Amino acid sequence: MPYTDPLFGIVIFIAIIAAVAFIDFSRNRYRNKKKEESFKNLTKSYDVMGHADGVKEFLKLSENPLPTLEFIAHSYIQSGNAQEAIKIYLGILDSLQNPKDKIEILQSLGIAYYMAGFLQRAKDIFLEILKNYPRNPQVLMHLLKTYEHLSEYKNAIDALECIEEIYDVQKASDFSRSSFTFAPLSVSEQKRFENMLLLNKFYLSTLLLINDHTLPFSSKIQSLNDIKAKQPKLAKIILTYFKSVSHTLFWEQANALSQDQVNNMIDILWDFERKDVPLERITNPQILDVYRAKGWIYDEKACEMFELDNMRILQRYCKFQTTLNFEYRCHSCNNIFPFENPRCPHCGELLCNDLICKIQKVDYETSYSLL
Ligand SMILES: [Zn+2]
Structure with a gap:
């Protein structure tokens, strides 16, 4: 076929298309x-x-x-x-x-x-992000929790104050600034968020005070009592600290606890030894119920709480030795933990544990030396 033949051009064109399609x-x-x-x-x-x-x-x-x-x-x-x-x-x-x-x-x-x-690596990463994008409340919140776990409470409070500042500026401009900041919040969400910030502030201030070894003891106690009066949810942490430093101090404050506070502190009250409980000075009826259930008060009065009254009856009439065990259920995510954490390890919610009392038979296991 000569090159000038139009058919030659068409054949070449089709061959090129086929080659491209194949490749x-x-x-x-x-x-x-x-x-x-x-x-x-x-x-x-x-x-x-x-x-x-x-x-x-x-x-x-x-x-x-x-x-x-x-x-x-x-x-x-x-x-x-x-x-x-x-x-x-x-x-x-x-x-x-x-x-x-x-x-x-x-x-x-x-x-x-x-x-x-x-935690140190987490802290370094959050700080690196904030160096480039400082107005980021989500990262600041993570940094706050990291500082809390590192026991750097002053830094955690600083992070909290930054979140408050960003929130206040956003609220003043009706949440119109958008990048890396708060999405618009409804009135109820705003209230909830503000309560969360306030609770975090009291909580971190409490931890800072408890771990401050330079402050005079009397002013430390006074400041902790002030916080307890303002934020009843912190009563358990503060009274646990009082118990660790002075039983007298603990019992001075314990009589004033509300029914809900006592119900949430049965684990602490249960763990006292008999010699450390001045029964004659306790006037709080809910606390007396705990020791009635433990068998230290022997009268005909029934306990108000179901588990405690069961324990009271078992102590008297059951041939088996029984005791109370405790678990902690997060009020927010409903997860149950064997140990109490002020901040839920699963959802991060602060101070929202419900105490679960469980009656258990005491088993005396024979232990053998491993040597
Ligand atoms: Zn939770």
Whole structure:
């Protein structure tokens, strides 16, 4: 076929289209195969070390990988496996270039470090974010909790004051400033948020006072009593401190406790030894019920609380020895914990534990030496 023949041009044109289509098809097939391999490798890497490589490969080959990886990391945090979440976040961070994108992942990484107990690393990350984006109340709140766990109460109060300041400015401008700050809050939400800030302030001030060893003892006690009068939810923490320094001081304050406060402090009252309880000086009827249930007061009066009255009857008529055990249920998320935490380890709510009293038979187990 001569070159001048129009048919030659058409054949060449069709051949070029076919070649391009074939190359494109092969390339897509290769990319899909790589993607599948990368996902398989990522899944495999959950069981062993080497997360970072799998994450990097997945990030390179997937079109929108962040939501998937964040979902996996979040699932790890929910199941208590913060270490795996940390590996994923570190892998994502390495591949991100835009500083704004990094903030969100850094915040999640800081939370994962906090959950895993690496408090110093969590603190460094939150401070790094705030250095670049200071008006960020969510990060400030995480920083506050980290300071609290590090026993740096003064710094925690400073963080709280920054949140208050941002909130006040936002409230004055009717929540119209949006970037990294508060979403508009309804009146009831505002009230709840303000109460939360106030409770945190009293709580942190209480911890600061209790741990301040330079303050004269009398003024420390006076300040703690002032806080207790303003915020009854702190009575348990303050009276636990009083119990640790002086039983006389504890019993001076205990008579004035309300019924709800006593019901929330049965664990502390139950743990006293007989010689440390001046029964003749106790006038609070709810506290007397606790010792009636313990068998230290022997009269015909019934206890007001179901568990205590059961204990009272068991102490008298049951051949088995029984005692009370305690658990703590968060009023906000309903999780139950064997130990009391002022701040719920699951939802972070402050001072919202309900005390659960459980009657148990005392078992005397024979212990054998392991040597
Ligand atoms: Zn909770």
